[in-house]
Structures are given as C-alpha cells and as structure tokens.
Amino acid sequence: MSAVLHRIRSAPRTRPRLGVVDVLALGVLALVALAIVAPGVLAPADPLEAVPGGTLQPPGSAGLFGTDYLGRDVLSRIVHGTGRTVLASSIAVAIGLGAGSALGLIAAYFGGWADAVVSRVVDVLLSIPGLLLSMVVVVALGFGSTNAAIAVGVASIAAFARLMRSEVLRVRELGFVESARHLGVRPWAVLLRHVLPNSAAPVLSMTALQFGNAILWIAALSFLGYGAPPPLPEWGLLVSEGRGYLSSSPWLTLLPGLVIVATVVAISRVSALIAETRRTRP
Amino acid sequence: MRLRPAAVLRRLGQSALVVALTYVLVYAVLFLLPGDPIRSRIDNPQNPIPEEQAEAIINYYRLDLPPLEQFWLSVTRLLQGDLGYSLTNGRRVSDLVAQGFGETATLAGVALLVSAALALLIALGAVFAPWARLRGLFRTLPAVALATPGFLIGLVLLQVFAYQLGWFSSIRDEGARSLILPALTLGIGASAPIAQVLIEGLESAWREPFATVLRAGGFPRRSIIGRHVLKNGAIPAVTLLGLTVGELLAGSVIAETIFSRTGLGFVTEQAVRAQDGPTVLAVVMVVSVVFTLVNLATDLVYPLIDPRIGGPRSARIRPHREEIAA
Secondary structure: OHHHHHHHHHOOOOOOOOOHHHHHHHHHHHHHHHHHHOHHHHOOOOOOOOOHHHOOOOOOOOOOOOEOOOOOEHHHHHHHHHHHHHHHHHHHHHHHHHHHHHHHHHHHHHOHHHHHHHHHHHHHHHOOOHHHHHHHHHHHHOOOHHHHHHHHHHHOHHHHHHHHHHHHHHHHOOHHHHHHHHOOOOHHHHHHHHHHHHOHHHHHHHHHHHHHHHHHHHHHHHHOOOOOOOOOOOHHHHHHHHHHHOOOOOHHHHHHHHHHHHHHHHHHHHHHHHHHHHHHOO | OOOOHHHHHHHHHHHHHHHHHHHHHHHHHHHHOOOOHHHHHHOOOOOOOOHHHHHHHHHHHOOOOOHHHHHHHHHHHHHOOOOOEOOOOOOEHHHHHHHHHHHHHHHHHHHHHHHHHHHHHHHHHHHHOOOHHHHHHHHHHHHHHHOOOHHHHHHHHHHHHHHHOOOOOOOOOOOOHHHHHHHHHHHHHHHHHHHHHHHHHHHHHHHOHHHHHHHHOOOOHHHHHHHHHHHHHOHHHHHHHHHHHHHHHHHHHHHHHHOOOOOHHHHHHHHHHOOOHHHHHHHHHHHHHHHHHHHHHHHHHHHHHOOOOOOHHHHHHOOOHHHHOO
C-alpha cells in the first residue's frame, strides 16, 4: 500500500511546455507587475509634469514614447496609469467572481425554484450586451473610475454564475463526491471540501480571461469619458486624450493602445495555460 | 424534423419573459436604486433645468408616488407606446430612438456581413492554408483581435485610411462610403469569436469519417471543403453570428463616436453622458428586443435547415455566450 502511495506521489507531473509566446506573455505580465509596484523604475519622469516647450515630441527624441500635447512624458503616463487600470479591473473581477460564483453555487446546490430564479436572472443579464449593461450601471451610479469598475463587474456576473453552476453540477455527480455523501459527510462540507476545489481550475482560467475583458471594457468606458477623470493617467483615457491629435501625432493614441493589446494578449495566453495545466494533469 | 407547435409556443414564451424581466431589471437599476437620476438631473448645479420644465417632468414621472406605483405607471405607458421624454432636450424618447435606429441597423447589418466574411476567410486560412506557419499565423489573428479594444481598431483605420491615404473623409457625409470604416471597425472585432468557433467546427468536420471517404473517393479538395466540410462545420458559428447582433448594436456606441455618425450609438453616448435615464432604458430595451428576436429566429429556423437540430441533442450545438463576451 505504502509502495503504491509512494509511486503515486513521486510520479512526475506533466507540465505543459512553455513556448516562446508563453515566455513573452509572462514577461509582459512581469513588466505590468513592475509598473504597479515601482513605476519610478520603468519611467523616472513625472506623469503630471507639463513641459511647455516640449509638446508633441515624437517617440525617441524626448523620452522613449514621446510627449503629449502638454509636454508630459507618454511612457511615464502609461506606466503610472497601470496601477489604476489594474486596480479597476481587479475590483471588476472581484465583483463578478464573488457575486457570480455565489449565484451559481446557490442555483446548482439548492436546485428547484432557486435554480429557476437564478437562471432567469442570468438569461436576462446575458441578453444585454456587456458594454451596454455597464453603461446602465454607470448612469445609475455616476461617473468615476470606481463606478466604472463596479459597472464592468456587474456586467460580468452572468458569465461567472453560469460557469460556476455548470461546474458544480458536473463535479457533484462524480464518484468520489457521491461516496463522500454516502459516508455521511455534511452537505456544506461536501460543497466546500470536495466540490469547490475541484471546480477551481476552470473558474480560475475564466477569472484570468475576464480580467483581460475587464481591462478592455474599463478602457472603453474611460475612452467614452465615463471613467477616471483627467488629468490622472488611465489607459483608456490616454487613448482618448490622444484622439484629438490623431492625424499629426498618432503615437499618442497608438502606444497606449498597443500596451493594452499586449497586456490583454498576455493575460489570455496565461488563461489558456491554466486551462492546459488542468487538461494535462494526471 | 418538424417543429412541434407546443415547443414553438414555449420558446416564444421564454423570449417574452426574458424581455419583460430585462425591463424590470434595468428599470430597477436606473430608477429604484438610491440616487434618482431624474431628480439629480433636475438639481444638476452645472446645467439646471428651468423651473417650469422641471415641474412638467416631475408631474409626468409622478416622482411623488411610491416607487412601485411609478413602475406601474411606466409599464402602462410603455404598453401604450409612450417611452417618456428625454431629460436633456425634452423630446419624445420614441422619436429619438426611431430616428437613430435606421442608421445603426444599416451599420450593424453591414458589419455583420463583414464579420461573417472575415471569419470565413480567417478560418479557411487557419485550417486549410498550405503551410503550417501560415496556418499558425491565421490562427493567432482572432486572439489578437479579441485583445484589441474596439476604439483602437477604429482609430487606426481612421488614421491610415482617412488621414494618411485620404481615401475617406473623416467629417463629410459621403453616403454609403462613410459606412465602410465604421462597419470594418465593428466587423473586425465581432469576427474574432466567430472565427475561433468556425476554426474548431471546420477542424472537427474535416476529421469526420465522411470527409475521409470523400478524399479516398478522389473528390477534389476544393469541392469537399466547399460542399461538405463547410456545411457541416459552420453550424455553431452561424448560431454565434446571431448572438453577435447584440454586441454590434452595443459596439456602435464607440464606432459612431469615433466616426461622428448620428445613429442609436450616438444617442446612447449622449444619454449616458447626461445620465438621461428614460433614453438609456429605451435603448437597452431596443437592443434586448432585437437580440431576443434574432435568436428566436435562429432557433426556429434551424430545424428546417438541419434536421439533426431540434432533438434532445440540440443543446450541444449552441456555443456558449462567454465566447463572445469580448
């Protein structure tokens, strides 16, 4: 018996091989993390300091990413805006994950009319496109970066609720959960100790994916002017600010935009990695 | 397989219920949460509404009534076709929406065609292109498009085709020509999830035994792909195409802002900026009704196209909505 256990424990875990793209993705996320923790290391210039003589300098001449219409350093505005953008996305994902998982759990666990009610609510939330739903919440709460984050969070509740519900329903029917129930483990203990941990991987993968989506939606809301107020740097707002100078100084729009794309691509790659890890696990 | 009338009725009832509940939910979020948008709009210190107008608005919405009675009032008015009045300019909301809807419906229709064509092109390239490297390139395109904010696509198109190449005017209305860039903006974004689902569908259809038999029978590759693999592999993607309509209508807010158009998206953008609750409610209901109708139509027409759908296995053929959440 102990020999068998030993063999199981020492069996090598097959890890997905990391390709060039995966390494690049992790590198991008490391840069994002660095920009949040120590923005000064990546961009020493003050993001709010205007240099009257040095406005609209193209990239390379003054600073790596050039300067904007007030002479502020674009790179340092992007770097200092990272924290705000990521914080807003975290709030959004926390709301979506928290409320969505709770709804999904309740629906799957209690079944019956609870399931019917939750499923109808999810249907309704899914029949309103996410961007529009978050605008509705923004109208109700008012503008600002926190309100935009809450709005995006509310718009992502339905996706989490549905995933959680189907995962709990799937895991609940597995053999070991049934055995636990037959052994007399209390329902809540079954749910918390057996069902939840085993549905964690898909939910985690979804969380990463929704984090990328939250960045895009929050950027869209700030681009439309419903999010963080200027002059504080935020990624979507930076693109929006550059819009007026699109024909003469396109880098003001393109560079913050490309930073958003690179970050979201990296996040979705990591989300796929999480999903693969789960599939290849013995 | 023919549709049973009972099943059709059930499906119709479900759709009606979703639309009705959407109204309740959006109304509750807009008007029942603390912080009444109508009251705060009237008391807005920056742009106060003249007292007479404010009086008229308060009398119309009966803000003195308890919340539930206000809700019933709005429902009875809705059933009479009265959507209320805009809080910004006092115009009838139904006029505002009707005026913008045509333009946005055309835009969304063209964008839908663009996204279908693009998705088909990318999926064919990703599955059947001659070199593995080229196939890999096609395969990464949807992932990158999914990670690109819609406004960035629009601004890049504007910069390249309007400012650099001068093919389009960024301000003047050039009729159908002005439709091209915004439709591309919306279409590129919407094509990504469709392409991903189509790639999956084509691959699995290509692995089916019938494809092997056809290849062994010596049929030309082109006709196998065009006549058989596409027909069998495209079904989930077509369903997703129906679900995309809602995203296109919502995305028009951004496309119309960038390209200075005056459709429903513009109306929405203005309404949200002014926290104009009645107009926002109406826009959401229009989008929700269109979305529900399109999906109802897809569901009801499917069994006529593909006899396998409509039976107990049909649930498996519908793709998940999360896939188009972006």
